[in-house]
Amino acid sequence: MKLSELAERIGGEVSGDPEIEITGVGGLEDASPGEITLLRDNKMLEAAVSSDASAFIIPGDLKGRVHKPCIVSENPMLSFVKALEVFNPPTPDVRGVMEGAVIEEDVTLGEGVTIYPSAYISKGAKIGNRVTIFPGVFVGEDVEIGDDSVIYAGVVIRERVIIGNRVIIHPNAVIGADGFGYIPEGGHHHKIPQIGRVRIGDDVEIGANTTIDRATTGETVVGAGTKIDNLVQIAHNVKIGKNCIIVAQVGIAGSTKIGDNVTLAGQVGVSDHAEIESGTVVGAMSGVMGKLSRGVYLGAPARPHREFLRLQGLFGKLPELFKEIKNLRDELNRLKAKTEKGGKDV
Incomplete structure (x- = not known):
């Protein structure tokens, strides 16, 4: 497509020839002629000179x-992401329920x-429209999976879980899976x-090999738009x-409450019944206990950013x-010994 058309689709204005043809998106160092790439800031200008990208x-x-x-x-990174989406759209490949998938009774399919071979859908489950379930997935009884969701291979979704x-x-x-709860007896x-x-x-x-435990009673909840790593x-x-x-590698212990737009960096540990206010950022390998008001925290135990740096x-x-x-x-011991000797040097 022409550069002017791409600009309309990703948000931006053209500087230079609007009629050049753009055939794809590449990285700054590996882009080919015909492709467009990203320059985030002036530190990348030198590399741009030798880039084969056309725009x-x-x-x-x-x-x-x-x-x-x-x-x-105004937001080059977002425009770059949109360009990737333009040239690499998801291609719906509707295959229905494939041979080798197991669908129990009273299952609702949108x-x-x-649903690929070796997937197992238990009774009472409700699968929304345009859902894709890959091989080896287990969906428990009375699970609900919302429209346009993708469940990759090997995922386990236990009974009564609700997926948006x-x-x-x-x-x-x-x-x-069961929460980790025991009473000494x-x-x-x-x-x-x-x-x-x-x-x-x-x-x-939700990233690979992540585990989200069911509530003892009530619900474990992950709010809309949240992104969870591996x-x-x-x-x-x-x-x-x-x-x-x-x-x-973040670990969040039971009954913790986390507000909106919170960032927990790698390997943060959060103790049980902690509270983290909306908008808070906790740096990597920090340990959270008690309540954190909105701010930036580092360390174990987590401390406000400036205090952590001072310490x-x-x-x-x-x-x-x-x-x-x-x-x-x-020196104090020497003076004490001198005093005890009557003021003579020792």
Whole structure:
């Protein structure tokens, strides 16, 4: 398509020849002639000179500084993503219920579904329109899966789980396993029945090998628009708000409440019954206990960003401070010994 047409579809204005043909999207270093690529900032200008791309998506402050036609965008990264979508649209491949899939009784199937071999759909399940379920998926009794959702190979969705519309669940995730709850009794651990369920909102994405446990009673909830990376553990009765980002290897203990638009970076640990206010950012490998008001936090236990940096600075000075304290202690002992000897030097 012409550069001018692409600009209309992805949001931006053309600088340079609007009639050049764009055939695809590539990276700055590997783009081929005919493709468009992204220049985020002036640090990439030098690489742009040697790029084979035919056009660039740029921010406004780079207009006039690039030697090839451009689409000038207020949000270049978003425009780049839209360009990827334009040239790589999802291709519906409706195959229906394929041979080798198991569908129990009283299952409701929407229009345009695809269920691959070795998928198992238990009785009472409701599968929405245009849902795709890949091989090896287990869907438990009375599960509901909303329209346009994609469930990749090996996913387990236990009984009574509710999945919203346009949800993507990546391979080997487990939704609705029992929460980790036991009562000590006579030197043993007595299992607490986990009779609740999990509710996943619309437009949620769940990474590979992530586990989201069912509630003891009530619901474990993931709010609409939240994106969860691979290898995340979300325990029973956790409530996660809308549009959160949960990065790989985060662990969230039971009954924690997380507001909207919260970011938990990699390997953050959240203790049980914690509360994190909306808009909060917690840095990688931090430990969260109690309640966090809106802000940016780092460390274990998690501390406000500025306080954490100040403490890290002091930590680096500890060897020097220890040496000074030791010298002061030695001097104090010397003075004390001198006093005890009647003022004579010792």
